[in-house]
Amino acid sequence: MTYYQLISLIAFLICFLSLSYHFFRLVRLGLPKDYSRKTGNLKSAVTYSFTGAMNPLKKESAYLHLPTYTAGILYHTGTFISIVLFFLFFFDIKLSYALRLILICVMIVSGISGIGIFIKRTMTKKLRLLSNPDDYISNLIVTVFQIFTLIVLFQESFIPYYFICAALLFLYLPLGKLKHSLYFFAARYHLGFYYGWRRVWPVKSNKQIK
Amino acid sequence: MKDNNSQKHKAIKILSESKDNKLVTHLNSCVHCGLCAESCIYYLTTKDEKFIPARKVNLISSLYQRYCTFTGKHFPFLTGARNLNEEIIDEMVDQLFGACTLCGRCNMHCSVGVDISYVVRAGRKMLSEMGFVPATLQSTVNAAIQTGNNMSIPVEEFTDTLSWLEEDLRDEVNDPHASIPLNVQNTNILYTLNPREPKFFPLSISAMAKIFYAAKEIWTLSTSMYDVTNYAYYTSNNNEAEVIAERLYNEMLKLKAKRCVLAECGHGSRAFRWEAPNYLRKSFPFEVITSVELLAEYISKGRIKLDKNLNKETITLHDPCNLVREGGIIEQQRYILRNAANNFIEMTPYGIDNFCCGGGGGQLSMSEYNERRMKIAEIKTEQIRKTGAAIVATPCHNCVDQLIQIDNKFKLGVKIKTLAEIVADAIVLE
Numbered sequence: 158m159t160y161y162q163l164i165s166l167i168a169f170l171i172c173f174l175s176l177s178y179h180f181f182r183l184v185r186l187g188l189p190k191d192y193s194r195k196t197g198n199l200k201s202a203v204t205y206s207f208t209g210a211m212n213p214l215k216k217e218s219a220y221l222h223l224p225t226y227t228a229g230i231l232y233h234t235g236t237f238i239s240i241v242l243f244f245l246f247f248f249d250i251k252l253s254y255a256l257r258l259i260l261i262c263v264m265i266v267s268g269i270s271g272i273g274i275f276i277k278r279t280m281t282k283k284l285r286l287l288s289n290p291d292d293y294i295s296n297l298i299v300t301v302f303q304i305f306t307l308i309v310l311f312q313e314s315f316i317p318y319y320f321i322c323a324a325l326l327f328l329y330l331p332l333g334k335l336k337h338s339l340y341f342f343a344a345r346y347h348l349g350f351y352y353g354w355r356r357v358w359p360v361k362s363n364k365q366i367k
Numbered sequence: 368m369k370d371n372n373s374q375k376h377k378a379i380k381i382l383s384e385s386k387d388n389k390l391v392t393h394l395n396s397c398v399h400c401g402l403c404a405e406s407c408i409y410y411l412t413t414k415d416e417k418f419i420p421a422r423k424v425n426l427i428s429s430l431y432q433r434y435c436t437f438t439g440k441h442f443p444f445l446t447g448a449r450n451l452n453e454e455i456i457d458e459m460v461d462q463l464f465g466a467c468t469l470c471g472r473c474n475m476h477c478s479v480g481v482d483i484s485y486v487v488r489a490g491r492k493m494l495s496e497m498g499f500v501p502a503t504l505q506s507t508v509n510a511a512i513q514t515g516n517n518m519s520i521p522v523e524e525f526t527d528t529l530s531w532l533e534e535d536l537r538d539e540v541n542d543p544h545a546s547i548p549l550n551v552q553n554t555n556i557l558y559t560l561n562p563r564e565p566k567f568f569p570l571s572i573s574a575m576a577k578i579f580y581a582a583k584e585i586w587t588l589s590t591s592m593y594d595v596t597n598y599a600y601y602t603s604n605n606n607e608a609e610v611i612a613e614r615l616y617n618e619m620l621k622l623k624a625k626r627c628v629l630a631e632c633g634h635g636s637r638a639f640r641w642e643a644p645n646y647l648r649k650s651f652p653f654e655v656i657t658s659v660e661l662l663a664e665y666i667s668k669g670r671i672k673l674d675k676n677l678n679k680e681t682i683t684l685h686d687p688c689n690l691v692r693e694g695g696i697i698e699q700q701r702y703i704l705r706n707a708a709n710n711f712i713e714m715t716p717y718g719i720d721n722f723c724c725g726g727g728g729g730q731l732s733m734s735e736y737n738e739r740r741m742k743i744a745e746i747k748t749e750q751i752r753k754t755g756a757a758i759v760a761t762p763c764h765n766c767v768d769q770l771i772q773i774d775n776k777f778k779l780g781v782k783i784k785t786l787a788e789i790v791a792d793a794i795v796l797e
C-alpha cells in the first residue's frame with residue numbers, strides 16, 4: 158500500500174467512524190413514539206417518502222427550479238459514482254475502455270453541475286444570505302474531488318494527488334453539512350412516519366379524492 | 368434580555384439534551400439550497416430573504432451548532448454557529464412567531480425533507496422557556512387556563528346564548544322538543560366549540576344543532592369545558608398545552624361520552640386529536656374525530672338527507688393546513704360539499720398543496736403582525752378570486768375569521784361559511 162493510499166484509508170475510517178457515531182446516536186434515541194391513534198399506514202408512507210414524494214412533479218423545489226434541481230441530481234450522481242470509483246481505484250480494479258469513456262462523460266457533466274451550483278450560490282443574493290463558509294467549502298471540496306476523479310480516469314499518474322484529495326474530503330465530511338449524506342435518510346424516514354401516521358401520505362390521486 | 372442565564376440555559380437544554388430523534392435529525396439536515404423559498408407565503412408575497420423557510424430553520428440550527436456540535440463549539444464561523452444573545456432572540460421572535468403560520472407547506476416541498484415547521488416549533492419552545500412569547504398570544508393562552516375558554520366567556524353568558532339558540536332551533540325544525548343538551552352523561556358525542564362561535568358566530572352552533580337533530584344523534588355540550596382550541600400549541604409551551612388538553616380529556620371521562628367530536632377548528636383539531644395524547648403521554652380510551660369526519664359519516668350512512676339544490680351558489684373550499692396537510696382530513700370535506708352543494712369548485716392549488724389563509728400559527732392573536740398577516744393573505748385572495756365562487760367554505764373558525772378580513776380588505780364580495788352551515792342549509796327534515 159502506498160503512503161497516499163494509507164492516508165486516504167485512515168481518513169476514510171475516521172469519516173466512517175464519525176458517521177457511525179451519528180448513526181448510532183439516532184438509533185439510541187429510538188424511533189418516534191406517538192400516543193395518538195394512527196389512521197394511516199406507516200410502511201407505505203415511509204416508502205412513499207423515499208419514492209413518490211421525491212417525484213420532481215410533486216415537489217416545488219424540483220418543478221419550480223428545474224435547472225437547479227437537474228444540476229443537483231447530476232451532481233449527486235457524480236458524487237456517488239466518485240465514491241464507488243474511490244474503492245475501485247483503491248483496490249486497483251481496472252475498468253474497461255468503454256466504461257471509462259462513459260464515466261468520463263458522466264463526471265464532466267457532474268463536475269460542471271457542481272461548478273454551476275457553486276456559481277449560483279455565490280451570485281444569488283438569496284443563497285448568499287443563507288450560506289456560511291461550510292456551504293462553499295463543501296461544494297468546492299466535492300467538486301474538486303469529482304474533477305480529480307475525472308483526471309484519474311484520463312491520467313493514472315495523477316493518482317497520488319487524487320488520494321490526498323479524497324482524504325481531505327473524508328476528513329471534512331463529518332464536520333459540516335456533508336453529513337446530510339446520512340441525515341437525509343433519517344429526515345425522509347421521519348417525514349414518512351409523520352405523514353403516514355396521519356394518513357396524509359401516500360398521497361391519493363385526484364381520482365381517489367371523491 | 369428579560370431574565371438571567373438560567374433561562375438561557377433552559378432554552379439551550381431543549382437542543383442539547385434533546386432525546387428527540389426527529390429534532391436532532393431535522394437540525395442536521397438542511398443543505399441551504401434555498402429551494403423552499405417559493406413554497407412559503409411570506410417569501411412569495413414579500414420577496415424578503417429573511418422569510419425563506421430555511422432562514423427560520425437556520426436560526427435554531429445555528430444555536431444547535433454552537434452549543435451541541437464539535438464544529439460549532441470550536442470553529443463557529445465555519446457553520447455559522449451563533450451565540451444565544453439578544454440579537455438572535457429578537458430575530459427568533461420576529462421570524463418564528465411573526466413570520467410563520469406553521470402551515471407546513473414548506474416541509475412537503477423541501478428538497479431534503481426537513482420538517483421546517485417542527486423546527487420552528489422547537490424555536491418557539493425555546494422562546495417560551497425564556498419568556499419571549501408575544502404578550503398578545505400568551506394572553507389567549509392565559510385566558511384559556513384561567514377561565515376555561517380562550518375568550519373568557521362567563522358560563523352564564525354561554526348558557527344564555529345556548530338557550531336562545533335552542534329556541535331558534537325549535538322554531539326552525541318546528542319541534543318543541545328539539546334541544547341543545549348540556550352536561551348530559553353517557554351520550555354518543557361530546558361536542559366541542561371554538562369560543563368564537565358563542566361569541567361571534569352562534570349560527571354555526573345552530574347549524575350543528577340542526578344537523579344533530581336531523582341525524583337523531585344523542586349528544587351533549589359541556590358548559591365547563593367546551594373549548595376546542597389550544598393556543599399553547601402555538602406557543603409550544605407543552606406544560607400549558609397539557610393543562611388545557613387534560614381538561615377536555617377529563618370532561619370526556621366525567622361525562623362518559625363515547626366520542627369527542629371536535630368543532631370546525633384546524634389547530635384545535637390538531638391539538639386534541641394528534642398532539643394531546645402526546646402532551647398527556649397516554650392513549651385515549653375514547654374516540655376523537657373532527658366534525659368534518661362526522662358530517663361525512665352522517666351523509667354516507669344516510670343519517671341525514673340533503674338536497675343540494677338548496678345550495679345553488681358556486682362554492683369553493685379553503686383547506687385549513689392543520690386539518691388537511693397536518694391532519695389527513697383531505698377527502699371528507701370534498702365529499703360533503705359534493706353532496707350538499709350544486710356547484711363546488713376547487714381552488715388551485717388545493718388539498719395538501721393548498722396555501723395557508725395567513726391566519727394560522729397564532730397570527731390572528733398577534734395584532735403586532737397584522738399588516739404582515741394581511742400581506743401574506745394576497746395569495747389566498749388571488750386563489751379565491753380566480754375561482755369566481757360566491758361562497759368560500761372552510762372547516763375552521765380561525766380561517767373563517769381571516770377569510771372575512773380578506774373579503775373586507777380585498778373586496779372579494781364572497782360569503783364565508785363553515786361546512787356545518789352549508790350542510791344545515793341543505794338538510795331536508797323528514
Ligand code: SF4
Nearest residue numbers: 407467468470471473
Ligand atoms: S410553515 Fe408555512 S409559513 Fe412557516 S416557513 Fe413553512 S411555508 Fe412558511
Ligand code: SF4
Nearest residue numbers: 397400401403421477
Ligand atoms: S429546501 Fe430544505 S434543504 Fe433546501 S434550504 Fe430549504 S429547508 Fe434547507
